[in-house]
Amino acid sequence: MDDSETYLLLLLADSNLPTGSFVASSGFESYVKHGFISSGSATDGTINFVHDSLGTYARSALPFVSDVHRVVATYSAQEEPLIDAALADIVALDELYEAMTLNHVTKRASKSQGVALLTLYSKGFSRPTKGPQPPHEARLATLVDRLKLMIRREETHGHLPICWGVLTGALGLSLERSQFLHLFLHARSLLSAGVRLNTLGPYNAQQILLHAVRPLVEAETVRCKDLRTLLTTESAHDSSWSDEDVAGPATTWPLGEILATRHDLQHSRIFNS
């Protein structure tokens, strides 16, 4: 890891980044409310949730991060950039993520965090001064602006894993770092939700993040880093079935889906998801 990548990681890992993740509990508030955590072992219950949530999120979202990151990296390296082709690939992945996320609460949270990441890139990571930009940066800024416009016109959705792939690809963060950081941030935001839901204290959360969560994030990254979405080129009427079909994104925790969807049914709630 070179110095500029380290510096980027420090910026992206900042919990004060305006990405809207502080209003998302990814179903954890609902999990607690539905009685899945007993008061005697709230810390263990929190770790279990992180474990299961991270497992299903990694398996379902990481292939999208990876594919989008590759699209952006390819576009970024092109001598004569094919922006329409890159956008079409990104939108196809966004459509597929929409069709696979069959839960309106998760969709809502994913879209609001996704577009926030693109805004962060345009407003927070662009060069402050007017004037000549390195051509490579200008090209990436154009890609992000075009995508943001499409989202605003509701021509695409702007889901979180898609936009994370765009952001980290545009910043030149390596795919490996992008994958790891995405899962780390998912886990950290669950623990931070846990602190606000009072299932654990702030010191305990830090301790868990360092000791219990680290092996989980590492294991899930290793498990899912090579998975692809595999579907972007498949035509709808191609009913042929291959082993590849079963190596793509998947949900691994149906209980988590039910609880996350039921978030909006809570009589009172402090999170948006």
Added chain:
Amino acid sequence: MSAFPLGKRAGSITAGHGRIAASLHNSTVVFSELSCAYPLKLLSPHVTNAVAVAIVYMMSYGGGLVGGDCVKLSVDVGKGTKLVLLTQGSTKVFKTRPGKRASAPSAVTLPGSITTQKLDVTLAPQSALFLLPDPVTCFRSASYVQVQKFHLLEDASIIVLDWVSSGRKSLGEEWAFTRYYSINEVFVDTRRVARDVLLLEEPDSHDSDLQQPGSASPRMLKDRLAPYSCYAMLILYGPLTRGVVAEMSRKYQEISVYKTISPERLLWSLSHIDDSKGAVVRVAGIETEDVKSWLRSALRGLEDIVGNDVYCKAFL
């Protein structure tokens, strides 16, 4: 019948394959094709019903599937035709063929190999398919892959029920299978409107090297799915499902969740998809019977669409 020389047919392209083509003629559903090959069996009982609708039972010889079995069914539902697909009892997935069938030639059964079921359905305009099977029950160490794809043309309707239970609880099996992988995908014209992929497998069954030294005991599949022993997923789409979805939606909106100290016996959720032209419903229950009776009641509105005589054959 069981003496059927399967081993000799192993190379046949038709083993385990089936085909259904149904269409509406003078307000009667007729089958221009209804064919199948071992171990798949298709049966269409005569229906006396006020509504023009046909039922096909999908069955397997010996009441279950074994490792290596590959069932592939393709279905064409003609314009304006209503078809109900059912099973008789749960689809049992064994690691190897039980009982005396275990003595079959080794070429027949590859212990521990994957069992696959593929279903491809094409729905003509204004047609409808109601796929309401019993749950899949995977026994210890079984490995099962199911890929179901549905292609709808304009104004076609569909209800897909896909559910899985934890195994033979009486034998102490609780989420003890190796792998359950189920894909349900719905296309309208050529647009993909839903792709549900559920993967249930024991952690680290493929990558035991990921076990972290000093980490807590591995979290097993049954820890993740507890306290429930049955999970169901419903996809409902198209004009004929509107009434059922509206009624479910009304009931769903009435739920108000207050803090409880332990999980409820049954939980369900509902999300609309594709600008409310369809919905995805998920259900979890302590017992399979809890989920079954919930489904029977939630889909009651189908009586008006397929007729009472037909509806009462589902969820027995």
